[in-house]
Amino acid sequence: MPRRTATMLASTLMLIALLCAGVFIKVPYAEMSPGPTVNTLGEHDGEPVLQISGRKTYPTDGHLNMTTVRVTSADYRMNLVEAIYGWLAHDNKVVPHDTLYPDGKTEEESTQENAEEFSQSQESAKVAALKELGIPVDSWVIVSTVVKGSPSEGRLHAGDVIKKVDGKDVKEPSDVADLVTEHKPGEKVVFTIVPAKEQAAAEKEHRAATTTKNVTITTATSDDSGARRAIVGISAGTDHTFPFTIDIKLADVGGPSAGLMFALGIYDKLTPGSLTGGKFVAGTGTIDDDGTVGPIGGVEMKTVGARDKGARFFLTPADNCAAAAKDTPDGLTLxxxxxxxxxxxxxxxxxxxxxxxxxxxxxxx
Incomplete structure (x- = not known):
């Protein structure tokens, strides 16, 4: 066999061996890529994304698209060849696995967290849109979650309305922690609540909830890395009553990043004329009850997905601007x-x- 042929054969076999090895070598990375983009003014799976009843709505046109990112699952282990391909691909991004799934978070835990964030983003989008329109929204502080094994387990429940702590009015979720931490661990704290079932019944009957009860809880000691303090093992949140019904129908989407686009879609449907003038606008961003837009992850993937679908303008959270501008798709204005x-x-x-x-x-x- 000629020497040149032998060298080429050896090189080819070496390359094949390296590729085969790369397939079996697992690396601690995950991949992000552009996901679906949905027009909040339009339909998804045959039904309107935004459904409003009990209030006059107006025709809309154009696009106000929310954008998403696809990610590999928590239990998927990328091989070396896939990682190299992802690093070289223009529209994908390879990141450390722990960036997407910190602290060993499972797929189920991640899905649950994303679902909760998505639900909260919908509520905040409704509140922000109605506030911008000057439409009053009733709000109150609730028990958002109860930690298993904590002093509050079995005594407080998710959805309970917190009216007072130690006889002092509660107006913001942060008030609860402030009042609890006035105690030393082992001391008792008294919550005045409207039980979740009573609150739900009152809302259904369009009346104010009047039944309250006092619940006394003995505080425990915090076990995190912060300063030693009294805790009861709950997180507080905010719930709202809207003067009419706003439903957001969009399944298989998680996380908080669609908040801004939902709020704009709601605003558009409740006001005469078209917000977009028929233009194709996409965007992203969290939103809070006061209408402040926050940053999100994967903005580079979202701009690609939006432009591929035809967007010409992309509403970008200010804190994401620098990252998005590094590689802006042609024809898209950030x-x-x-x-x-x-x-x-x-x-x-x-x-x-x-x-x-x-x-x-x-x-x-």
Missing amino acids: VKVNTIADALDALKDIRSGDTAGLPKCTAKG
């Missing part, structure tokens, strides 16, 4: 927003066609 009011101002310029003054993302933010 618009910086800090609040829902910023987004509405930007949409006014977009629908008028006067986009020169839009606050655009740059590599510096």
Whole structure:
């Protein structure tokens, strides 16, 4: 066999051996890629994404698309060949596995957490949109979760309305922790609550809940890395009553990042005219009850997914601007927003066609 042929054969066999080895070598990475994008003004799986009853709505047009990211599952172990391909691919991103699933989080735990965040983002989107429209929303503090094995287990329940702690009014979720930590571990704290069942019945009958009861709990000692303090083993949150029904019908989506686009879709349906002027606008961002827009993960994947579907403008949380601007898809304008009011101002310029003054993302933010 000629020497050159032998060398080529040996090189080919070596390459095959390396590829085979790469398939079997598992690496601690996960992959992110562009996911589906859905028009909040349109339909998904045959039904409107936003369904509003009990209040006049108006026709809409154009697109206000929420965007998503696909990620490999928690139990999937990427091999070396896949990781290298992902690093080289333009539209994918390979990240350390623990970035997506910290502390050994399982697929089930991650799915549950994403579902809870998605549900909360829908509530905040409704509140933010109605506040921007000047429509009153009733709010109160509730028991959001109860830690298993804590002093509150079996005594407080998710959905209980917290009216007072030690006789002092509770107006914000943070008030609960502030009042509990005034105690020393081992001391008793008194919660005045409306039981969750009573609150649910009152809401169903469109009346104020009047039945309250006092629950006394002996505090325990915190076991985290922070300062030693009294705890009762609950997290407090906020619940709302809306003056009409707003349903968001979108399955198989998780996380909080669609909040801004849901809020804009709700606002558009409740106001005459079109927010977009028929233009294709996409975006992302968390939103809180006051309309503040927060950063999200995977923004580079979301801009790619949006542009592939035809978006020309992308509403981008200010804190994500620098990352998004590093590799902006051709034909897509990144618009910086800090609040829902910023987004509405930007949409006014977009629908008028006067986009020169839009606050655009740059590599510096």
